[in-house]
Amino acid sequence: MHCPFCRHDGSRVVDSRTAEDGTSIRRRRECQQCGRRFTTLETASLSVRKRSGVVEPFSRDKVVVGVRRACQGRPVSDDQLAFLAHKVEEAIRAGGQALVDSHDVGLAILGPLRELDQIAYLRFASVYSSFDSLEDFERAIAELRRAEVVSS
Numbered sequence: 001m002h003c004p005f006c007r008h009d010g011s012r013v014v015d016s017r018t019a020e021d022g023t024s025i026r027r028r029r030e031c032q033q034c035g036r037r038f039t040t041l042e043t044a045s046l047s048v049r050k051r052s053g054v055v056e057p058f059s060r061d062k063v064v065v066g067v068r069r070a071c072q073g074r075p076v077s078d079d080q081l082a083f084l085a086h087k088v089e090e091a092i093r094a095g096g097q098a099l100v101d102s103h104d105v106g107l108a109i110l111g112p113l114r115e116l117d118q119i120a121y122l123r124f125a126s127v128y129s130s131f132d133s134l135e136d137f138e139r140a141i142a143e144l145r146r147a148e149v150v151s152s
């Protein structure tokens with residue numbers, strides 16, 4: 001972290017504040033050489049461990065791609081998908097961990113997707129939770145019906 005005034009690379013943090021959405025930290029720093037102050041914005045990194053063990057940075061685009069497949073033929077817009085991915089990222093970041101399993105990402109998708117489109121939710125859940133019988137679908141549908149009764 002170089003001072004923007006004198007390029008010195010030693011600075012002292014005088015104040016730090018987490019952004020409201022929890023995705024970045026704003027730090028007020030003071031250069032140890034020239035004494036001037038500047039602000040840095042640091043984005044907290046978030047990584048996902050895939051089932052294969054490979055670790056890669058969390059990507060909203062990947063969430064969108066995965067969910068879009070389940071939304072084929074459904075009245076779901078790109079904006080809604082982008083918003084869903086945003087909610088998923090917020091939910092995961094709220095957990096405060098820098099590394100999560102891809103399984104956790106799937107779990108975080110289920111809730112917002114259920115609110116967005118029930119058919120897409122069933123498709124996604126059937127693949128994600130590896131439904132292998134009609135009973136699995138029946139159970140998921142019964143849960144959706146119960147949720148509808150509660151919310152109406």
Ligand SMILES: [Zn+2]
Nearest residue numbers: 003006031034
């Ligand atoms: Zn300086």
